[in-house]
Amino acid sequence: MLHLRIIVPVDRSAAVQELLAADPAVAHVIVLPGAARMPAGDVVLCDVVREGADEVLEALRDLGVHHSGGVVGDGVDVTLSAAADRAARAAPGLGTDAVVWDEIAQKTGEETQLSVTYLLLITLATVIAGIAVLLDQPILIIGAMVVGPEFGPLAALCVALLRWRRSVIRRSLLALGVGFLTAVAVTVLSTWTLTAVDLLDRSMLLAERPMTDFIWRPDALSWVVGFLAGVAGMLSVTSNRSGSLVGVLISVTTVPAAGNVAVALGYGVFEEAFGSLVQLLINLCAIVAAGVLTLLVQRIWWGRVSAFRAPAWIRRGSSAPAPRNDADPAGRPHSVPDRTGGG
16 A cells, blocks of 8 residues: 555645545545645544555546645555545456556656765676676676666666657666766776786686686677567566665676676777677667566456446546535535545
């Protein structure tokens, strides 16, 4: 479930309460009249099952609550409630399959910020990957994959392309471009430095590396693996399964390819640098294509599932909820219908 904290001006509070009370996916509606100070208004608390959260948030947006007040949502880990169980049964589909678009956009949008932490993580991951390919150590390659934060901007790019948010597209591309360029440049410098102190050697790059040479020798399977990883990664984002995302990070060779580009450039082995660059681009394009396609299929499929669910006021054939006539001069209703049947 999602717990929503809604701040709404008093003149729209009745409409919000009617909306929530009529929706079968909502439980535990609590109203705190005049409790909000900034912005001023009523505070309405409720829990909504994930299967119906997207429709509830969209309805609140249609009422303009996000302009004149605010909506904050948090995940609920433990729920012991018959009302919540009834809400889950009333909403078609399963919560783990539900797509809450506002949640995804918020989560992935934060990953597009070109922060110092992001640059440090992608740089450290690429340096580790550069050392790993020279040592032909797959364990270090896996470590570099896990450390790399590049899937965040990739996921944000997928969401932004589907919803056509040009500002997010620009920020995502900027984060990816600047991140990888910075990481490669630093890795070239670190390779030269470690070579100067006799910790690394050009012969290590030219030697046989059976465990890691796939990084700079892309083939058709590179696209297949990247595409499948993109599907799995987007599903892990939309379903809040962070554990699955770790496996996705280990299955793609974006950071290792960038590391191999850097060490090959540092030692002047341009053929290998080119092959690694192609591997990097294949993985990035495959992940984005798979992510957009996965989101599109989810949107179409979940839209059909949601078509079986309609708010109570639609099922009754009445008009959309409006402020009640029995509201007091402050705009607050005298009572809110008890949709739980008194339980």
